[in-house]
Amino acid sequence: MKRDYVITIGRQLGSGGRIIGEKLASQLGISFYDKELIQIASQESGLGKEYFEQADEKKSFSVFGGLFGLRGTMADEPFLTYYLNNETLFKIQSDVIRRLAEKGSCLFVGRCADYVLSDNPRCLNVFISANMNDRVRRIAELQKMTAEKAGDYIEKADKKRSGYYNYFSNKEWGAADTYHLCVNSSVLGIDETVAFIRQFAEKRFSL
Numbered sequence: 537m538k539r540d541y542v543i544t545i546g547r548q549l550g551s552g553g554r555i556i557g558e559k560l561a562s563q564l565g566i567s568f569y570d571k572e573l574i575q576i577a578s579q580e581s582g583l584g585k586e587y588f589e590q591a592d593e594k595k596s597f598s599v600f601g602g603l604f605g606l607r608g609t610m611a612d613e614p615f616l617t618y619y620l621n622n623e624t625l626f627k628i629q630s631d632v633i634r635r636l637a638e639k640g641s642c643l644f645v646g647r648c649a650d651y652v653l654s655d656n657p658r659c660l661n662v663f664i665s666a667n668m669n670d671r672v673r674r675i676a677e678l679q680k681m682t683a684e685k686a687g688d689y690i691e692k693a694d695k696k697r698s699g700y701y702n703y704f705s706n707k708e709w710g711a712a713d714t715y716h717l718c719v720n721s722s723v724l725g726i727d728e729t730v731a732f733i734r735q736f737a738e739k740r741f742s743l
Contacts, residue, residue: 540641541658541741543733544649546701546709549693550671550686552726553664557645559730564737567642569633576632626704646697650715651705660740662733663715667722716740 543560547553554570561568569576630652636642637653644653650661666674668687676686701709712718717736721729737743 539658539741540637541660541737541743542637542641542649542653542656543643543660543662543737544653545643545645545662545664546650546715547645547664548666548671548710549690549697550675551664551666552674552721552729554645556664556721556726556730556733557643559727560733560737561643563730563734564641564643564743567636567640568645569636569642570645573629573632573644573647576636648701648704651701651707658741660717660737661715663710663712663718664729665710665718665720667720670722 543557543564543566545553545557547556557570558568626648629647633644633647633649633652636644637656637659650659653659668690671690672683672686675681675690676683679686679689681689698709701707707714710718717733719729719733723729724732
């Protein structure tokens with residue numbers, strides 16, 4: 537009986553979700569995928585990374601489809617204009633997620649992985665939030681910007697992420713009933729949040 541498992545992490549910008557996922561995957565000894573999905577999707581589809589980068593959940597997203605605002609020669613090619621719409625790029629990336637999940641235990645950050653793998657019985661879906669002051673502080677440090685600009689940046693990112701997720705999944709981004717576990721990383725801090733989710737996963741999958 538196959539005992540592989542998958543953990544998906546949805547997260548608010550500035551919550552530390554990526555580093556939590558990275559540390560968790562390392563401690564569990566499983567594969568970690570975030571930006572790596574773009575490279576893999578590009579290689580397997582034969583399309584340039586720039587198309588998937590434009591389609592990334594934090595980039596501009598329109599529910600009306602289209603080319604995500606691509607400019608220049610790429611958007612002038614009739615084939616690409618016809619072929620590379622929101623849904624097509626999402627499907628390519630989703631197929632990659634499913635194939636990677638079939639290969640072995642792994643952890644995905646973002647990209648509607650919980651929805652894509654909704655038929656997988658050995659999947660743990662986690663959402664990580666944080667207090668706004670912690671999010672602002674973290675983003676201000678990472679992006680080298682003022683707290684005010686960091687707050688605006690976070691607000692826009694939340695809208696884009698929720699729009700992307702809600703559109704493709706028909707569920708509500710960040711809503712408790714959408715996930716198996718919701719955690720505020722401000723309560724325990726990054727390392728203790730990793731330990732908490734790890735303990736939850738070990739019980740969930742009988743590791």
